[in-house]
Amino acid sequence: MNQPQVGATDNTSADQPGKGMAADIAEQPGVYADVLDHGAAEIARIAAIIAERRPRSIVFTARGTSDHAALYAAYLTEIRLGLPASLASPSVVTVYDARPDWSDSLVIAVSQSGGSPDLAQVVAAARASGALTLAVTNNPDSRLAGEAELHLDVRAGHERAVAATKTYTAELLTLLLLIEGIRTGTGRLDAAEATAIGKLPELASGVLATTGAAELAGRYRFASRFVTTGRGYAYPTARETALKLMETSYLPSLAFSGADLLHGPLAMTDPGVPVLAVVGSGPGGHAMWNVLTQLGKQRADVVVVGAADVPGQTARLATPAVDERFAALLDILPLQQLALHLAIERGENPDAPRGLKKVTETV
Known part of the structure; x- marks a missing residue:
C-alpha cells in the first residue's frame, strides 16, 4: 500500500550518509511501474473529466521540486494541447490578497506533501472563482487534496531523504499521463503512446x-x-x-x-x-x-x-x-x-x- 510521507524522515545515521537518498533513487523504476499498473486508470478518469470541461487555459501552482514538475507540465500543455499555460505565484493570493479570475481555467496544484498552506489557499481561491481545480500530491489525506475538486495520488510511497527524487519523477509521469489523456479527449492513451510510455520502467532501470x-x-x-x-x-x-x-x-x-x-x-x-x-x-x-x-x-x-x-x-x-x-x-x-x-x-x-x-x- 502506498504510504505517503508527511512528516519527519527516518534519515540514516551519520556513518551511512546518503543511504536513504540512494534507496529512493533506486526505487524509481518500480514507482514508474506502479503508476502505470495501478494509477493509470484513475489518471485517465480525471483526464476525461477535464477534457469534457474544456478549460481555456491551465494554471499551475507549486513550490520547490514540484515547481519543476509543473514547468514540465506547462511545456506539455502548450505543445501537446495547444492551450496557454502559466505558473501562478502563490503570493498574489496569500501576500497581496488578490483574487484573479480563473473561471475558465483548470488550476493544478503540484505538491509532494500537500502540506503547504499557500498552495491550499491558491486552490481555494481558484475554486471560489469558478475554476476546475486539481491537486497532484503524494498524500491523499493532505489539506491540498481536500481543497481541490479533483485529486491524483502520484503513488511514490515513503521517501527517506529530505531531498526529493522519486516523488519528483512520479509527478512527472502522472502529469505526462494526465496531459496525454486530456489530448485524446477520452483519458485513454493512443496505442503508440501507451507502448512507448510502458517502456519507461525498463529504460529507467538501465540508466x-x-x-x-x-x-x-x-x-x-x-x-x-x-x-x-x-x-x-x-x-x-x-x-x-x-x-x-x-x-x-x-x-x-x-x-x-x-x-x-x-x-x-x-x-x-x-x-x-x-x-x-x-x-x-x-x-x-x-x-x-x-x-x-x-x-x-x-x-x-x-x-x-x-x-x-x-x-x-x-x-x-x-x-x-x-x-x-x-x-x-x-x-x-x-x-x-x-x-x-x-x-x-x-x-x-x-x-x-x-x-x-x-x-x-x-x-
Whole structure:
C-alpha cells in the first residue's frame, strides 16, 4: 500500500550518509511501474473529466521540486494541447490578497506533501472563482487534496531523504499521463503512446545501472559552483538538477534555459565552472547545438546528459534516445546520482541537508 510521507524522515545515521537518498533513487523504476499498473486508470478518469470541461487555459501552482514538475507540465500543455499555460505565484493570493479570475481555467496544484498552506489557499481561491481545480500530491489525506475538486495520488510511497527524487519523477509521469489523456479527449492513451510510455520502467532501470555519476563526482569534488542548462522539456531537468546540487552539496548552482544562457550569463563560464547540459534527441536538443558551440568557444567544462556525444564535451552521462517528453523521466536519474555522490565526496549527508525538512510550510 502506498504510504505517503508527511512528516519527519527516518534519515540514516551519520556513518551511512546518503543511504536513504540512494534507496529512493533506486526505487524509481518500480514507482514508474506502479503508476502505470495501478494509477493509470484513475489518471485517465480525471483526464476525461477535464477534457469534457474544456478549460481555456491551465494554471499551475507549486513550490520547490514540484515547481519543476509543473514547468514540465506547462511545456506539455502548450505543445501537446495547444492551450496557454502559466505558473501562478502563490503570493498574489496569500501576500497581496488578490483574487484573479480563473473561471475558465483548470488550476493544478503540484505538491509532494500537500502540506503547504499557500498552495491550499491558491486552490481555494481558484475554486471560489469558478475554476476546475486539481491537486497532484503524494498524500491523499493532505489539506491540498481536500481543497481541490479533483485529486491524483502520484503513488511514490515513503521517501527517506529530505531531498526529493522519486516523488519528483512520479509527478512527472502522472502529469505526462494526465496531459496525454486530456489530448485524446477520452483519458485513454493512443496505442503508440501507451507502448512507448510502458517502456519507461525498463529504460529507467538501465540508466540507473550504467551511469558514471560516482566517477564524475570525484572529478568535481572541489568545484565551487555549477551551471545547468537545457531547452524545452529539458529545461525543468536543468532546474531540478541545480536545486539538488544546492540542497545536498550546498554548491551555488545556476540553471538557465539554453537561450537565456546566451543572453549574458555565458560570460561567466570558463574551464573552472562545470556546465551540465541536458541535450535531448528532438527539437529542444537540436536547439542546444548553438549553445554548445558557444560554450566550446568559452572552453567551458561541459558534461552532456543525453544519448549522443558532443564535440568538446568533458564527459557524458548516457541516457537513451527517446521522445523528449519521455526523456525528462530518464535524464534526471544520473543527475540525481551525481548530486548524491558529490555530496558524499564532499563529506556531507544528502539524506539530511542542514536547515531543511521534508515538509516546508510557506504562506
